[in-house]
Amino acid sequence: MVQDPKTVVVVGTGYVGLPAALLMARVGHKVIGVDINENIVKAINEGVMHIKEDELQAILDEPRVRANLTAQTTPTEADIFFIAVPSPLDERKKIADLSMVISATEALVPHLKAGNLVVLESTVPPLTCREVLTPILEKSGLKVGENLYLAHCPERILPGNVFHEIVHNDRIIGADDETSRRLATEIYATFVEGELLQTDDVTAEFCKLVENTYRDINIALANELNAVAETLGINGVDAFKLSNRHPRVNVLTPGIGVGGHCIPIDPWFIKEVDPINSRMIMTARQVNQEMPARTAAKIRKAVRNVNAPKLVLIGASYKPNVEDTRESPANEIVELLIEDGYDVSHYDPLVDSMRYDSLESAVTDADALVVLVGHTVVLDEIAANRSAIEDAMRTPIILTF
Ligand SMILES: NC(=O)c1ccc[n+]([C@@H]2O[C@H](COP(=O)([O-])OP(=O)(O)OC[C@H]3O[C@@H](n4cnc5c(N)ncnc54)[C@H](O)[C@@H]3O)[C@@H](O)[C@H]2O)c1
Structure with a gap:
């Protein structure tokens, strides 16, 4: 006390x-x-x-x-x-x-x-x-x-x-x-x-923005390098694991974009005070902002041979294992696919209004199960019940991002 x-x-x-x-x-x-x-x-x-x-x-x-x-x-x-x-x-x-x-x-x-x-x-x-x-x-x-x-x-x-x-x-x-x-x-x-x-106060204000800008740029680098790996037909994540064995390299994990209340927003506050010196910061922002559209394109490609595909998308939070949906890239991807006219069901076991009874029941007659946000409970359920989940689907396409 x-x-x-x-x-x-x-x-x-x-x-x-x-x-x-x-x-x-x-x-x-x-x-x-x-x-x-x-x-x-x-x-x-x-x-x-x-x-x-x-x-x-x-x-x-x-x-x-x-x-x-x-x-x-x-x-x-x-x-x-x-x-x-x-x-x-x-x-x-x-x-x-x-x-x-x-x-x-x-x-x-x-x-x-x-x-x-x-x-x-x-x-x-x-x-x-x-x-x-x-x-x-x-x-x-x-x-x-x-x-x-x-x-x-x-x-x-x-x-x-x-x-x-x-x-x-x-x-x-x-x-x-x-x-x-x-x-x-x-x-x-x-x-x-x-x-x-x-x-001092200005340094403190700046430090917070530095921290989130650092995260944004490093995530953008991982996303961009992963796209290069895809162009080369190799697995980017496997390459990063090998690169990260260098004692001073730590490439982050690529993803579907950057969300939440901080990282996608704070870099703009740096641009606000010094636009001339924010070029790399804004390029990184652009790379990360493009990720939902790129991810939607991958999902379209995966179901292109299916007639009137029914998609089940899992994850609405901005990152795994939280229920916070602010600035969520997953939600942006879902919106893009709905705009395309796909039959979309969207669940998130951590978000109150979006829960499912079981993945097996959620994917009944679906053509693709797309895990946008890799909550541990979702990945564990897929690992434990994969064949039952696939059996429940009309077309057993499972994508995890
Ligand atoms: N959430 C995070 O992880 C996180 C991390 C670091 C910094 N921040 C920063 O902290 C600040 C707060 O973020 P948060 O995530 O707690 O937001 P939040 O939305 O969870 O909570 C803010 C609360 O403030 C209330 N509010 C708004 N205007 C008010 C007013 N005039 N008077 C009284 N209450 C008012 C809202 O009703 C809300 O309950 C933001 O600047 C954010 O960028 C957030």
Whole structure:
């Protein structure tokens, strides 16, 4: 238990904000989760976890957490404010849509007092703390760096392993002044076991984008090299395994595209601040954006000799073993095939509204079973029941990506 418990408001109780709120409540801080979504507020107050993550429901069930965590739809006075609201891409302008970050920050203004700390966890383009948040926060009459403190601490959790990562990952604590850095480090030190790495706010904002851009470019490289291997008529993945025996090479696994809330979006925030120096970044984005169309083309080719093929597509999440469907390339592939006029059934055993009874029943009379997202439970079921699944199909074409 912390020696000096704080009152902490966490604005935005989704994938990022709620786990942090739970862990702070668990160590003894008084935490008020604030969310504009009334259903989420109700669920938290009733002790129901709305995010499917191992261990988080168990933490919410702990009596100390239930006692220290409440939720409401508007902010209130506190010592520390966390902002963890979405910062999506404005699809038309291809720049960050900061409207939710701005409205969440504006909502804090009437509640700010001298000595408060505001921590932005949302991913944002560099300079957002200085040029967007600071002017809003100073409408309170307080001055950032003098009697109001502001830090940016980007989140780098892996959906599917949130609890472990939020505690054990090293964290970047970025602020323009020493006191903000110290205060932010103190609150994170109460629930993070990873190292707390201090820097300035702009570097912290940039680091988060660097991390996801690095991932995007390396995935694009794997996708592009795999396409070259296909042109050569060889197996790219086998080639990568051999190449990766070089001590300084690690080609990633090619796939159907890049999805989720972070990797396909954050590279655009770099382009937003420096388009001239984002050429490789944007080429990688383009390669990854083409993957759903390329995958749809492979599926069409596989069923080209079947009359009026019936397709069963498995997987709607953006990667294996999670239920998060945001920016999912699998869904884009399904849409492309539906537009083509194929008879498509689409399931995902991890997504509530998309479950099947068994793969064997789902593929009855189908001409192709296409695994777009390789959830372990799906691959295990195919491995265990392959011949029964094939027997249930009209044409036993099975593709896994
Ligand atoms: N999900 C991840 O794995 C991940 C990882 C690292 C960083 N991030 C970043 O963290 C931020 C939050 O992402 P998330 O995945 O938690 O989003 P989320 O959609 O799961 O949760 C955000 C919550 O904020 C609420 N909200 C929106 N506007 C609000 C407002 N004005 N006041 C109060 N609540 C408001 C929404 O109702 C929602 O419940 C984003 O910037 C994202 O890029 C996410």
